[in-house]
Amino acid sequence: MGLVATRLTASLGLTLGLGFVFLPLGCGSGPLGNPRPRAHGSGDGPSVPAATVAALSACAEHGAARLTDTHYAIMFDVDVRADGRVDKAKVRESMIDDREIVSCMEDALRGMSLPGVVTPLRAAGPVYGGSVSPEGRTPLGHPAAAVAGAAVNLIPIVLVAAGVTIVVAVTAHVVEEAVEAIEKWPKEVEDKCYPRLYECLNNTSQPWWNRRRFGDRKECNACFRECLKDSGEWPMYKCPPPGYFPN
Known part of the structure; x- marks a missing residue:
């Protein structure tokens, strides 16, 4: 070998x-x-x-x-x-x-x-x-x-x-x-978005209630870019974290 x-x-x-x-x-x-x-x-x-x-x-x-x-x-x-x-x-x-x-x-x-x-x-x-x-x-x-x-x-x-x-x-x-x-990108925006990105990459499957709209997989990169653009607001509607359910 x-x-x-x-x-x-x-x-x-x-x-x-x-x-x-x-x-x-x-x-x-x-x-x-x-x-x-x-x-x-x-x-x-x-x-x-x-x-x-x-x-x-x-x-x-x-x-x-x-x-x-x-x-x-x-x-x-x-x-x-x-x-x-x-x-x-x-x-x-x-x-x-x-x-x-x-x-x-x-x-x-x-x-x-x-x-x-x-x-x-x-x-x-x-x-x-x-x-x-x-x-x-x-x-x-x-x-x-x-x-x-x-x-x-x-x-x-x-x-x-x-x-x-x-x-x-x-x-x-x-x-x-x-x-x-x-x-x-201001540091405070990054500090809000990066943890959500890692969380998303570790759980890329969409929950059952979101698959009809966005498919089976989360588009983590797109959600990360949206978060940076929106001053640190993570798009929960598109890339919900584990356990999240909309009100």
């Missing part, structure tokens, strides 16, 4: 962190030594949302039978906007030459939410003209404060389908527009 990790690293120019994914197969692996898909686990940096991991797994499962090798790796770059939303995903390097699988994974990454990448911007003094000290705010997600154009490596994902192992590495890039937008 060490040879596989070395080959993947050499082929893609991956970081040491990506190669490390293959090291703990003996104690952290699934049945028959297959590594479990990872998105939340030990390691530095934000992780890919569970729903996105599930979509990536579906891409692998649908196309693994067409692949001729047993181990692959693919690297993506994604652009993160001010609300944490990803609206652009593209392949940087790939060992997979199956366009259907690659396109499916791009679609899976596009539209996911990565608030843990953007939130540290609030702790960066230059974003606020140096008027707020980093000690006054506790960043969530990645421990290092992000800046426009910064690259944040997410925790790599290991997918296993039909005997094929695929490592998916994602690097998130904070777009310049994110900083410009965040500069316009």
Whole structure:
């Protein structure tokens, strides 16, 4: 397995962190030594949302039978906007030459939410003209404060389908527009909206009484933007928190 990790690293120019994914197969692996898909686990940096991991797994499962090798790796770059939303995903390097699988994974990454990448911007003094000290705010997600154009490596994902192992590495890039937008948001508005966003992302299913109007899933990113626009008022009608019922 060490040879596989070395080959993947050499082929893609991956970081040491990506190669490390293959090291703990003996104690952290699934049945028959297959590594479990990872998105939340030990390691530095934000992780890919569970729903996105599930979509990536579906891409692998649908196309693994067409692949001729047993181990692959693919690297993506994604652009993160001010609300944490990803609206652009593209392949940087790939060992997979199956366009259907690659396109499916791009679609899976596009539209996911990565608030843990953007939130540290609030702790960066230059974003606020140096008027707020980093000690006054506790960043969530990645421990290092992000800046426009910064690259944040997410925790790599290991997918296993039909005997094929695929490592998916994602690097998130904070777009310049994110900083410009965040500069316009007062801290007190952010402090009201961000907790609601995290709460929503952890419970994206609409309650039964709201599904006829808004469907089965909450649009957390849209509700977050509405909250910022409305000075911190969370749209309960569209993204109700658990236990909430309108009067």
